[in-house]
Amino acid sequence: MAFTSFLGRVLFASVFILSAYQEFNEFGVDGGPAAKALKPKFGVFTSHVQSHAGIQVPEIEIKHLVSAAIFLKGTGGILFIIGSSLGAYLLIIHQLIAIPILYDFYNYDSEEKEFNQLFIKFTQVRFS
Template structure:
């Protein structure tokens, strides 16, 4: 069981590590293709949040958003491979922040092909969130090893 768990963690964590590596190589001075793809979606999301909540959303530079997501994916994936709960937490934060922005199925008509494609990807990210929450729950439920102390026998006289 330990080997399967290790292989699963390596596969799961490497998905995020490789994604962060690819985006990091393309980052450049303007944030790369990820920034160009994310900027209109992020602006639309910020506009909808400010409209629905009545609170102004502060302006955040898209390069900062991309750099933050790179950090969360890279460190979270690496720490997850090393069996760290903090790595799982970083990946969970990344998914919670980026999923509603990237996969904005709610901005499309219900019958359109974009709606179904984005809804499917949104659901996949929710499944990844569920796997991370399961990992965190399982890690907390496994009892820690007790040290094997010798029991002190009382002497009878």
């Protein structure tokens, strides 16, 4: 049973570790493609937070946000494999930060086409 548990942790964490490795290899000077894709979504997120919550979001360079994501996914994945609960917490923190930025459900009404497309991407449901 211990091997099955270890194998499950390896398979689960491999998604995060491989993603962090790919982002690290493509990082470059400006944060790479991840920063280019994240920049408009982060702008929408910050304007939404500022307008609805009245909280001033500090200026953050996107490449620093990408490097933090690489750290959280890579370190969290490795620690999760060896059975540390700190690794699980790091992966949860990454998800709690990334989900509201990448999947902005709050900008669409549930009846809109964009909401359904975003929801399908979020849940990874494929209809063939």
